Amino acid sequence: MLVTELIAAVNGGRSDVAILDVRTDSEYAGGHIKGAKHVPGERFLDNKDTGEALAEEIICGFAASGAKTIVVLCMYSQCRGPLVADTLAAHLAHSKVDAKSMEILLLEGGFHKFLNTVRGKDGDAISDANCGLIENVKARSWVRTSTRGFVCSDQHSSLEMLTAQATADVKSLLKAHQGKLCLEDLDDLCQRASPRLCLSKEELKTLFSMAPQNASGQVDWHEFVDYLYSDAINQDAKQAN
16 A cells, blocks of 8 residues: 555545554654554564464454454565565455455555655654654654655664674675675674674664565665665765764
């Protein structure tokens, strides 16, 4: 589903469209779409048995409230969101709910695109205020970048460390591996490149979850970081100087 379509649905108070936000607790606490139900993606993905039971609970709960469409989103709709949407769609086929009466959609661009579409023209700051479409916005949770609009402040800070403080060493190692890395590979490379400045395993895990993964659980990390943030971070640093 396009962001513009979801904005119209929320503005129109459509009860047939349900929103499932699968970001982390901290991401959700920084602001969320009005009326969205929050269930961290890990609850679906970490355990197949409990994940299937949760999928049934979500589908039946939304169906009971009159929903015909479930819109799933994470921060960028690149990894967690698609995986949860696929899980729900697969379960819908043998759910108690008639599969023909419901559809599972992924929000294009995720909460990042939704936020920047709704609030991206408000100037250089974001306030701790609801705007009708987004609730419980926390200004400290977001930072404006030159090329990517508002981004999660925690993720921006972590990526700044990864791409700025240890840029040459880390990127040369990433290129040597063609950027195809699993989380353990990335952690090992960062430890070897710059032990003093490297991110913690939990920080890397948060960043890794943002990137699209292949069937082997690997990401094209070098391309992902370069495309998503490096240019924004470098331009922000130049402007600050």
